[in-house]
Amino acid sequence: MTPMNFLTQEETADYLVTGSWSKKAIAEAKRFGKTHVVCTSEDRNFCYIPAERKNSSNPAYVHFTSNNTIYGTQFRSEPETPDGAFLVCDASSDIFSRPIDIAKYGIVYAGAQKNLGPSGITLVIIRRDLIERGNPDVPTMLSYRTHAEKDSMFNTPPAFGIYLMGLVFKWLKQLGGLEAMAERNAEKAGRLYAYLDDGSLFRSTADADSRSLMNVTFVTGDAEKDKQFIAFATNEGLDGLKGHRSVGGMRASMYNAFPADGVDALIDAMQRFETGCV
Numbered sequence: 001m002t003p004m005n006f007l008t009q010e011e012t013a014d015y016l017v018t019g020s021w022s023k024k025a026i027a028e029a030k031r032f033g034k035t036h037v038v039c040t041s042e043d044r045n046f047c048y049i050p051a052e053r054k055n056s057s058n059p060a061y062v063h064f065t066s067n068n069t070i071y072g073t074q075f076r077s078e079p080e081t082p083d084g085a086f087l088v089c090d091a092s093s094d095i096f097s098r099p100i101d102i103a104k105y106g107i108v109y110a111g112a113q114k115n116l117g118p119s120g121i122t123l124v125i126i127r128r129d130l131i132e133r134g135n136p137d138v139p140t141m142l143s144y145r146t147h148a149e150k151d152s153m154f155n156t157p158p159a160f161g162i163y164l165m166g167l168v169f170k171w172l173k174q175l176g177g178l179e180a181m182a183e184r185n186a187e188k189a190g191r192l193y194a195y196l197d198d199g200s201l202f203r204s205t206a207d208a209d210s211r212s213l214m215n216v217t218f219v220t221g222d223a224e225k226d227k228q229f230i231a232f233a234t235n236e237g238l239d240g241l242k243g244h245r246s247v248g249g250m251r252a253s254m255y256n257a258f259p260a261d262g263v264d265a266l267i268d269a270m271q272r273f274e275t276g277c278v
């Protein structure tokens with residue numbers, strides 16, 4: 001919806017290409033206007049967040065994916081936004097996992113299914129002046145203006161999903177809000193990365209300065225052994241560890257709701273597999 005509402009044939013939008021979702025986002029933007037790649041980490045299968053970046057001269061907006069769900073990398077801070085442009089973020093897989101400075105953003109969008117609630121609902125945070133500025137000629141349903149004017153009730157809202165999202169927000173507040181959640185997530189992921197860095201069998205696939213606190217991707221270096229470990233872990237009740245089909249290996253997704261003792265259970269299973277006590 002962002003390029004449809006905010007990009008014309010004459011304009012350029014800047015994209016930081018750091019994984020599958022940002023590749024898909026830039027492909028959609030090409031339907032509406034010109035695009036510019038600020039940076040890409042495709043040369044090493046998206047295992048890092050590039051430090052070297054170059055914006056185009058006058059972009060309409062700058063788009064990035066804050067957490068790369070499939071490749072296990074995450075931005076530590078927001079990319080630069082040249083004067084006159086606004087920042088757009090696909091935060092589907094790390095929204096509300098840590099505080100962000102919302103004043104830096106023009107649009108944040110996030111599918112609910114990781115940190116917010118059930119699938120089928122998307123949270124959008126958009127600056128008020130952008131709602132007014134959007135292209136008036138897009139289909140009614142695909143205009144941000146429509147949804148803002150109708151308080152997100154232009155069509156029948158997914159009431160159950162919204163209700164659950166409300167419960168999740170209350171839960172987040174009870175736990176101490178986003179500061180507390182950030183601490184919890186850093187502690188959970190930190191323990192798993194420490195184990196990966198110390199162990200001899202498993203290793204993390206993402207560069208140390210780019211590692212995601214939500215999705216920890218790791219391998220043994222031997223596809224057959226990866227398969228054996230996934231089968232072993234599944235048998236231990238640790239399901240869903242198979243990496244995305246485009247990268248293989250393992251992926252431990254540790255969203256906000258994932259409990260700290262789940263990390264203990266995973267490390268324990270990895271240790272037992274590693275020492276052959278299976």
Ligand SMILES: Cc1ncc(COP(=O)(O)O)c(C=O)c1O
Nearest residue numbers: 021065067069090091092093111
């Ligand atoms: C970062 C990111 N963006 C977009 C999506 C796509 O979400 P949906 O399947 O709700 O369209 C995903 C799904 O995993 C994601 O992780």
